[in-house]
Amino acid sequence: MCGFRNNWRLETLSSVSNLQFPISLFNMTTNFGLGGLTPQTIYEPREAQELAQLLAQCNAESRAVVPWGGGTLQYLGNAPARYDAVISTRNLNQVVEYAFDDLTITVGAGMTLANINRVLGEHGQFLPLDVPHPSRATIGGVLAAGANGPLRLRYGPARDYMLGNKFATVDGHIIKAGSRVVKNVAGYELHKVQVGAFGTLAILTEATFKVFPRPPAEISMWAAFAELNDACAAVGQIWNLSTPPLALEWLDAATMNLIEPNAHGAYFVMARFGGAQATMAAARDVFTHAANEQNARAVETFEDTSKAWRAIADLPATLRETFSDALCLRVSVPPKALQNALRELFALAQAQKLAPPRVFAHAALATLYVSVDGDAAALETFATQLRATVHKLHGYMLIERAPSALKNLNAWDDAETTLKLMQSIKRKFDPNHILNPGRFVGGI
Amino acid sequence: MNPISPAVQELQKLLGARSVLWQPDDLRVYSYDGSNNMATPDIVVLPETAQQVSEIIKIARRYAMAIVPRGSGTGLCGAITPIAGGIMIAFARMKKILEIDLENRTALVEPGVINLDVSTALAPSGYFYAPDPSSQAACSIGGNVANNSGGPHCLLYGVTANHVLGLEVVLEDGEILWLGGKAPDEQGYDLVAAFIGSEGTLGIITKILVRIMPLPEATRTLLAVFNTIEQASRTVSGVIGAGVIPAAIEMIDGTTIRAVEAAYNIGLPLDADAVLLIEVDGPKAGIDELQQMLADFCLEFGAREVRIAKNEQERADLWKARKTALGALGRLAPNYYIQDGVVPRSKLPYILQRQDEIAKKYGVTIANVLHAGDGNLHPNILFDAREPGALERVKQVGGEILKLCVEVGGTISGEHGVGLEKLDYMPLLFTQADLDEQAKLRDAIAPTRILNPCKMLPQGHGCGEVAKSKLPQAIAGNTDVWI
Numbered sequence A: 001m002c003g004f005r006n007n008w009r010l011e012t013l014s015s016v017s018n019l020q021f022p023i024s025l026f027n028m029t030t031n032f033g034l035g036g037l038t039p040q041t042i043y044e045p046r047e048a049q050e051l052a053q054l055l056a057q058c059n060a061e062s063r064a065v066v067p068w069g070g071g072t073l074q075y076l077g078n079a080p081a082r083y084d085a086v087i088s089t090r091n092l093n094q095v096v097e098y099a100f101d102d103l104t105i106t107v108g109a110g111m112t113l114a115n116i117n118r119v120l121g122e123h124g125q126f127l128p129l130d131v132p133h134p135s136r137a138t139i140g141g142v143l144a145a146g147a148n149g150p151l152r153l154r155y156g157p158a159r160d161y162m163l164g165n166k167f168a169t170v171d172g173h174i175i176k177a178g179s180r181v182v183k184n185v186a187g188y189e190l191h192k193v194q195v196g197a198f199g200t201l202a203i204l205t206e207a208t209f210k211v212f213p214r215p216p217a218e219i220s221m222w223a224a225f226a227e228l229n230d231a232c233a234a235v236g237q238i239w240n241l242s243t244p245p246l247a248l249e250w251l252d253a254a255t256m257n258l259i260e261p262n263a264h265g266a267y268f269v270m271a272r273f274g275g276a277q278a279t280m281a282a283a284r285d286v287f288t289h290a291a292n293e294q295n296a297r298a299v300e301t302f303e304d305t306s307k308a309w310r311a312i313a314d315l316p317a318t319l320r321e322t323f324s325d326a327l328c329l330r331v332s333v334p335p336k337a338l339q340n341a342l343r344e345l346f347a348l349a350q351a352q353k354l355a356p357p358r359v360f361a362h363a364a365l366a367t368l369y370v371s372v373d374g375d376a377a378a379l380e381t382f383a384t385q386l387r388a389t390v391h392k393l394h395g396y397m398l399i400e401r402a403p404s405a406l407k408n409l410n411a412w413d414d415a416e417t418t419l420k421l422m423q424s425i426k427r428k429f430d431p432n433h434i435l436n437p438g439r440f441v442g443g444i
Numbered sequence B: 001m002n003p004i005s006p007a008v009q010e011l012q013k014l015l016g017a018r019s020v021l022w023q024p025d026d027l028r029v030y031s032y033d034g035s036n037n038m039a040t041p042d043i044v045v046l047p048e049t050a051q052q053v054s055e056i057i058k059i060a061r062r063y064a065m066a067i068v069p070r071g072s073g074t075g076l077c078g079a080i081t082p083i084a085g086g087i088m089i090a091f092a093r094m095k096k097i098l099e100i101d102l103e104n105r106t107a108l109v110e111p112g113v114i115n116l117d118v119s120t121a122l123a124p125s126g127y128f129y130a131p132d133p134s135s136q137a138a139c140s141i142g143g144n145v146a147n148n149s150g151g152p153h154c155l156l157y158g159v160t161a162n163h164v165l166g167l168e169v170v171l172e173d174g175e176i177l178w179l180g181g182k183a184p185d186e187q188g189y190d191l192v193a194a195f196i197g198s199e200g201t202l203g204i205i206t207k208i209l210v211r212i213m214p215l216p217e218a219t220r221t222l223l224a225v226f227n228t229i230e231q232a233s234r235t236v237s238g239v240i241g242a243g244v245i246p247a248a249i250e251m252i253d254g255t256t257i258r259a260v261e262a263a264y265n266i267g268l269p270l271d272a273d274a275v276l277l278i279e280v281d282g283p284k285a286g287i288d289e290l291q292q293m294l295a296d297f298c299l300e301f302g303a304r305e306v307r308i309a310k311n312e313q314e315r316a317d318l319w320k321a322r323k324t325a326l327g328a329l330g331r332l333a334p335n336y337y338i339q340d341g342v343v344p345r346s347k348l349p350y351i352l353q354r355q356d357e358i359a360k361k362y363g364v365t366i367a368n369v370l371h372a373g374d375g376n377l378h379p380n381i382l383f384d385a386r387e388p389g390a391l392e393r394v395k396q397v398g399g400e401i402l403k404l405c406v407e408v409g410g411t412i413s414g415e416h417g418v419g420l421e422k423l424d425y426m427p428l429l430f431t432q433a434d435l436d437e438q439a440k441l442r443d444a445i446a447p448t449r450i451l452n453p454c455k456m457l458p459q460g461h462g463c464g465e466v467a468k469s470k471l472p473q474a475i476a477g478n479t480d481v482w483i
Helices: A027-030 A049-060 A115-121 A139-144 A229-237 A253-259 A276-294 A306-320 A335-351 A376-393 A416-428 B004-013 B024-031 B050-062 B117-124 B139-145 B191-194 B229-241 B254-264 B289-298 B310-325 B327-332 B345-362 B389-405 B423-429 B432-445
Strands: A039-041 A065-068 A083-090 A097-099 A103-106 A163-168 A174-178 A205-210 A217-223 A248-254 A267-273 A298-301 A327-331 A356-363 A367-372 A396-401 B043-045 B065-072 B087-090 B097-101 B106-109 B166-171 B174-179 B205-210 B218-226 B248-253 B274-282 B305-307 B336-340 B365-372 B379-383
Touching: A027 A039, A027 A298, A049 A083, A049 A115, A049 A205, A049 B248, A065 B289, A083 B117, A097 B106, A103 A115, A115 A139, A115 B365, A174 B432, A205 A367, A217 A229, A217 A276, A217 A306, A217 B024, A229 A276, A229 B229, A248 A253, A248 A306, A248 B423, A253 A306, A253 A356, A267 A306, A267 A396, A267 B229, A267 B336, A267 B423, A276 A298, A276 B097, A306 A327, A306 A356, A306 A367, A306 A396, A306 B050, A327 A376, A335 A356, A376 A396, A396 B174, A416 B174, A416 B191, A416 B305, B004 B043, B024 B043, B050 B065, B050 B166, B050 B174, B065 B205, B087 B117, B087 B305, B097 B117, B117 B139, B117 B248, B139 B205, B174 B191, B218 B229, B218 B289, B218 B310, B229 B248, B229 B289, B229 B345, B248 B254, B248 B310, B254 B274, B254 B289, B254 B310, B254 B365, B274 B289, B289 B305, B327 B336, B327 B365, B327 B379, B336 B389, B345 B365, B345 B389, B379 B389, B389 B423, B423 B432
Parallel strands: A039 A083, A065 A083, B043 B087, B065 B087
Antiparallel strands: A097 A103, A103 A205, A163 A174, A163 A205, A217 A267, A217 A298, A248 A267, A248 A356, A327 A367, A327 A396, A356 A367, B097 B106, B106 B205, B166 B174, B166 B205, B218 B274, B218 B305, B248 B274, B248 B365, B336 B379, B365 B379
């Protein structure tokens, strides 16, 4: 017998949740407010079938539902248009099946990333989904938000290694899509459509992943640069090394300071390499060589790789929490446009007499996290102009969090050409518009 | 009134006479794919632009004719079998590589581009396109995307879906739409993911933006010979379970080995029960150690011999056994019926043994070629189509194998698709509610169901009036397919 069913249960603060008395101790200490609205009811179903029934009940009563995992990504998106109830997935926190010798795992949607990786770690395996707050972020929430971290460079987005999932629909069914094996082309890829859909189509209850063996050895390096173009050229060169990095980040001095307070330089590039122990010295050499070719002022090795990358994965949250009044943006552009996007955003901030934005990027994926504070009117102009610039670079901009004076800014770009299709999909899966209404693209 | 002749006239006006086929003799070659299914389209068109595809769809709608897209016709599930007749859009003239963008690591191609041609075009720059179906010298990228095709190196690099960044599609109302692009994370629903593997039922793909990758610095290939298929399949489970992910692990069984030897004489031992072909790639540093580790692993699990390719020529020789396997099966029987189930990799020893029992029960011979590292079975059930009832019998055998795959937690198709071939098996995997939910996606995007009707979802989900006039004409007789 190879796969096994793991009956080990996480400690929960309370199991008093039920339909009649749905508020648990956990819920009394959690702030479920969104955009100035608070829900009347917090449901904490004990298992998936009960969750589906609750969702169907809300649907029958046209009550607006916000699906809730760990709440770590609820700051994303627009304020809900209506908000009556929370349906929490926190009790769906079990390993359903871990077939370690197949390198696959099936988990409840409410299981946290930290707990999933603790289970996998016992067999030297891991799920390369390095998002902030892993001890609170649930896999369901991370999938729904389409969140990713630095390791996406090597392992791809979660969509690529998620093999299947189950979700509760507004008519009360638990639907299975995809499979539990590593290759499957039977049926429409409904499971992938749930990823990044912000819980506007259904509520994820379970997901299956292909997991990965941990690299036997790792090494992580950083290099400091005085000039922006040198740092960006280094990104291009390191991305193309014969020993490709698992992750490759670009940081400015302000964000680097949150990771490595003693680093001196204007711009930084850091890379994470993994593989056989024998290959790590070669990785260090090629990184050093590439950085020096681009006039690096310093090249260093991180003493504690996992600590450093935990801090880097947490950076979006650290920036948001450290500079709590700042406007937080996420910009993605084609990889080649990284340098252009950086130049443009610094110039636009300067033109609005804003302090220099704090920026870091998953460099080879050209996904930039920007934190900028200042006068509300100047911030609004900056955001509007940057959005237009990013579109010219064929990219996208998401306002992750706006200061309270700017709450009316649309978090999302205008979907334009694809909106009609998306609305049509939404109507089919959630005809009464009860799931996260108004929070997603185009008012969905 | 028969709508065909006015439709032909309109299409000729749009595309020119040489791009519209409608004479029975011209249509015949478009009746087949690589499976045992056959049906003839009423008209075949050969457009050159997305705009033309859009106009073709508008014409089809006016005459209530089905639209069926066709790449190279190498598919193995009847996905392009025009079971409801109608207009087949063949992409033979849309085969330009439009752009190679090394800095963004993308290539923009038309759907008719042959898979291998992309990697060939990229090779001088040191890049490649990873998905490599065994038919890659003939199959088209458009077909690969429509079926979410796999291939031996999917083990490390993932299937087609992991390598498509953007699509231009023509919807059933003729609208031309761009989905995705070179920047990651287009906002909104993941429509690119929805279209990949949708077998032409949601829209017609007219451009594809694929991800390209730098060629690995080094590749090492070895072939391990086993006395029993059980030893070979335990080795596969052992390698994966030990957390080593090679670029490919392929298995060929004794029946296939003997056919290959009879046809090509490449020096494989005739008394072996199975060989494993294992490839690793990556940076030069450490790769020889990895290769040695795998060789030791095979010996530890009972391999009687491990051959290591010392150069590119020897590598090609080792792969020859795998690449020529299906062609060689013609030595054993006039026809074969290929299946495509997947099982959890640890279940390989069990499933191969059970499959053997099924073969004995039905008195058929099965030749196995497996993407073993992924647990993807390709049993080729040998038969002679001239023998009355033979095709029905092998289909029964195939069905039993698929049921077994699902029973042990697997699936009914790893890379070939559902098409017509697997329609009846979808309920093994999905409940009625699951299938209804899938139909919602199709109905949200392509509600009229003129796009490749009767595919993907079983009866009751769209094989509507349009198909009733034509019945499937299943005949056996193909001899030249790849997996």
